[in-house]
Amino acid sequence: MSTIIITGADASYFSLVQGTVRSLRSKPEGAKATLGFLDLGCTPTQLAWLQEQVDIIRRPTWQLTFALREQVPAYLKGIWGKPFLPRFFPGYETYLWIDADAWVQDWRGIELFLAGAALRGLAIMPEVDRGSEIQYGGLFGYWNLAFRWYKAAYGEQVAQKLWTHPMLNTGVFALRANTPHWGLWADSLAEALQQLTDVAQASVMTEQLALNRAVYSSLFDQTEMLPGWCNWTCHWGFPRWDPNRMCLVEPYLPHTPLGVVHLTTEKYDQVELLTIEGQPVTQSLRFRES
């Protein structure tokens, strides 16, 4: 089965996406994988480095028409281009997207995304995990925020239906080519973009909300919900450090090694973590060549 792994960045995210690409290429499975890159505004020097590392570089164009198209940041061509990956990179059976602020620590995470896509169509991680700090008292506040996001994009009725559903994180996902998700996601995104009346509302969340709406409306049974360690969103809680295996792991037993480390919100580097024995340790949350 042909698979392409795709990421993308502009110049300001280049150092982060270097980690993404290197983390893929440093694994035996990733060394031979087909890598695609969405150029959202890299410099010529950066593109020269990328040409050595990835197989295909595409500069995305707007795929949807909406009033504020010429005013929103150019990098959103890439973020909002996720539902159109088969157009940018035609000919693959499975598309695995990974955000520039995420990197692969353990290939088992990638394997599970691909297995999930093969099984159901879409494989994605819902933000429901016992290791997430927001679960312990913060969830209602987050739901209220999600309500406002959904209401702005789709109106009150959709917001009331979806505000308590776990957010499916589109920072990493695998989606088969021949699935209904692509079209419904694009339709849902188009609908949200028609509601945009202010550039300040343009958000990287818009395409995520659009996929959530599409899945929870009609694609639930065609979606494989993966565990938190497949796409660990660091803003909901730091992982722990296992000094024996020299890797970041889930904060609770059985301390499964994280597959993809996702620097959601803050782009942390060195941070204070706990080891699996509860001892403090300073570690980087970014990719480091071993």
Add this chain to the structure above:
Amino acid sequence: MIVTGADAPFFGLVQGTIRSIRDKPQGRGVALGFLDLGCTPDQLAWLADWVDVIVQPEWRFPFPQQDQIPSYLKGSYARPHLPEYFPGYQTYLWIDADAWVQDWSAVALLAQGAKLRGLAIVPQIDRGSTLQYGGMFYEWQITYDWYQADFGEQVAQQLWSYPMLNTGAIALHRDAPHWQVWADCLQMGLQRNASHLSEQLALNWAVYKHGLFKQTEMLPAWCNWTCHWGFPRWDPDRACLVEPYLPHTPIGIVHLTATKYERVAVLTLEQQPMEVNLRYGFV
């Protein structure tokens, strides 16, 4: 020590619990304790062959509804006092009569978690729970009412949105501070209300609001799979119940929360319908 308990109506279920432990190589030599909540002489004779210690718990302290509630709740309310009923063990693993061990890895993880932090328990948070996808707010409102009945409005407002820690399968180290705090919280709660959830709510209050969160290991759902929030799947190759989503980890403890299902239709890994027994199939 692993402890369970039942009265006469739950005897058929608790036989499954005990057999599921004793049939495993790791469970043959483990110390088994039993809280007799009203078994018949015949049932007790069977139990004498399978468990090491049988104890009849008593009410530990007076509370207003003591004479109005079923006597089997003596077992539920006895849980914070297990080391007093079964002295001399390092770790106490409680398993409800409507739960059974399918894969020993859950028992091992519970014991490891208790050794590491004091208490190991499963919070009811899981991607495989049907409740997560649209039912949570309603569940929270019910949870609010439960806390309000036992501990009042202020505690209900604090805890209604916290994941419920399920006390149906837990492991606690002998020296953990949880025992006393749990007992104190339960005693306070029972002065206001006594229900089948009182001891669970008391432990949740103890962990979340009495400084015990960091001394509590939150285990994955497969360590105590609560079937009322969603059926597992069936793996025909491994011939076992597994998580509904990848990586399809085998369920460690199958917990027949709410309805005591027997034969039900579940899906296989390949999404084919199949009838399986959710109870321990020793017959």
